[in-house]
Amino acid sequence: MAQGRDEIxxxxxxxxxxxxxxxxxxxxxxxxxxxxxxxxxxxxxxxEGSLYPALQRxxxxxxxxxxxxxxxxxxxxxxxxxxxAGRKQxxxxxxQFERVMGAIARVIQTA
Amino acid sequence: MAQGRDEIxxxxxxxxxxxxxxxxxxxxxxxxxxxxxxxxxxxxxxxEGSLYPALQRxxxxxxxxxxxxxxxxxxxxxxxxxxxAGRKQxxxxxxQFERVMGAIARVIQTA
DNA sequence: AGACTTACATAGTCTATCTATATAGACCAC
DNA sequence: GTGGTCTATATAGATAGACTATGTAAGTCT
Numbered sequence: 299m300a301q302g303r304d305e306i307x308x309x310x311x312x313x314x315x316x317x318x319x320x321x322x323x324x325x326x327x328x329x330x331x332x333x334x335x336x337x338x339x340x341x342x343x344x345x346e347g348s349l350y351p352a353l354q355r356x357x358x359x360x361x362x363x364x365x366x367x368x369x370x371x372x373x374x375x376x377x378x379x380x381x382x383a384g385r386k387q388x389x390x391x392x393x394q395f396e397r398v399m400g401a402i403a404r405v406i407q408t409a
Numbered sequence: 410m411a412q413g414r415d416e417i418x419x420x421x422x423x424x425x426x427x428x429x430x431x432x433x434x435x436x437x438x439x440x441x442x443x444x445x446x447x448x449x450x451x452x453x454x455x456x457e458g459s460l461y462p463a464l465q466r467x468x469x470x471x472x473x474x475x476x477x478x479x480x481x482x483x484x485x486x487x488x489x490x491x492x493x494a495g496r497k498q499x500x501x502x503x504x505q506f507e508r509v510m511g512a513i514a515r516v517i518q519t520a
Numbered sequence: 521a522g523a524c525t526t527a528c529a530t531a532g533t534c535t536a537t538c539t540a541t542a543t544a545g546a547c548c549a550c
Numbered sequence: 551g552t553g554g555t556c557t558a559t560a561t562a563g564a565t566a567g568a569c570t571a572t573g574t575a576a577g578t579c580t
Contacts, residue, residue, distance in 0.1 A: 307509060308419045308536085308567045314516055321519050328527055337519060338512035348568050350529055373526055373577060392517060398418055399510055401449035405425055406503060408432050408448060419536050419567080439558055459537050461560055484546065484557055526577080531570105538565070546557080 306342055311352050312361075313395055314344070316388040319362065319380045326367070326375035327353060353378060361387050417453055422463050423472075424506055425455070427499040430473065430491045437478070437486035438464060464489060472498050 306314065318333050319325060325333065330353075331344045353376075356362045361384035369375045380388070417425065429444050430436060436444065441464075442455045464487075467473045472495035480486045491499070 306568065307513070310513055311568070314513065317516050317519070326527075334516060337516050339515075341508060341512035345569060346528080347530085347570065347572095350527095352568090354529090369526080371526070371577075374575085375527060395513070395517070397452060401452035402418070402421055402425065402506070404450075405428050405445060405448050406506070408428070417537070422537075437558075456538060457559080458539065458541095458561080461558095463537090465560090480557080482546080482557070485544090486558060522580090524577100524579080527575085529572100529574080531572085533571095534567100534569075536566090539563085541560100541562085543560080544558085546555100548555085549553090550551100 306344060306348065310395065311344065311348060312356065313388070313391040314342070315349075315352060315356065316361065316380065316384055316391060319378060320385065320388055324377050324379045326369065326377050328375065330378070356384070359383075359387075417455055417459065421506065422455065422459060423467065424499070424502040425453070426460075426463060426467065427472065427491065427495055427502060430489060431496065431499055435488050435490045437480065437488050439486065441489070467495070470494075470498075 314334050315330055318330050318337075322329075322333065327349055331346070331349050335343050353362070353364075356378075357364060360381055362378045363381055364376050364378050367375060367377045425445050426441055429441050429448075433440075433444065438460055442457070442460050446454050464473070464475075467489075468475060471492055473489045474492055475487050475489050478486060478488045
């Protein structure tokens with residue numbers, strides 16, 4: 299059973315992106331995806347078709363702001379940062395995640 | 410913020426049902442739903458439109474077997490039990506769940 | 521020039537749970 | 551005895567969220 303990558307569990311993508319931005323301050327999309335993949339030791343991989351639409355929805359929601367810039371490798375990239383609303387949302391997402399996962403854990407751990 | 414019930418996170422419904430059956434041996438649909446709700450202290454509630462289709466898919470997959478019977482309250486009900494394949498699947502689901510949740514936890518816990 | 525890589529973006533698909541609705545029988549109250 | 555409520559199962563259709571596939575563009579390397 300080849301330790302294949304799993305999908306991002308629906309409902310956790312915003313959480314992963316928000317937390318990654320909170321950690322690094324400012325990143326562009328590609329870096330966000332790479333960071334998540336590395337931090338999870340290849341367990342989770344965010345696909346481009348999930349990442350970019352999510353970032354745009356997050357812009358609309360006001361959780362992040364973006365600016366166009368240039369990478370170290372001299373390519374154009376869009377850099378994202380959390381807003382105050384984004385930080386607040388991150389706290390909400392973490393709290394919900396822990397609440398729901400704790401509930402499932404209680405079911406799993408019953409004798 | 411009124412501690413509203415959350416949805417069952419996609420991908421965890423089979424796990425919850427399988428584990429609940431493993432715990433009690435034999436239950437009918439209503440009892441499965443009630444047990445999950447109670448064990449999670451009202452955090453999770455399985456809706457009927459999710460539960461019954463899921464049970465039917467699990468029958469087809471061979472994870473459970475069913476018999477029609479009568480409840481203590483003298484109503485007809487369909488009682489489900491795990492098969493060997495169902496117990497095996499439960500182990501797989503738990504392992505996947507822990508793998509993915511552990512990965513997300515690593516992201517959340519970074520400084 | 522051509523191939524490869526980085527980086528962003530969008531349209532459409534797919535999966536899984538939900539909402540809404542329907543059926544049927546048992547029990548209770550009046 | 552019938553109307554209302556509760557238990558219990560079931561199905562159809564809606565919805566949400568991440569995916570696949572595809573496309574663009576620009577930089578580097580040979």
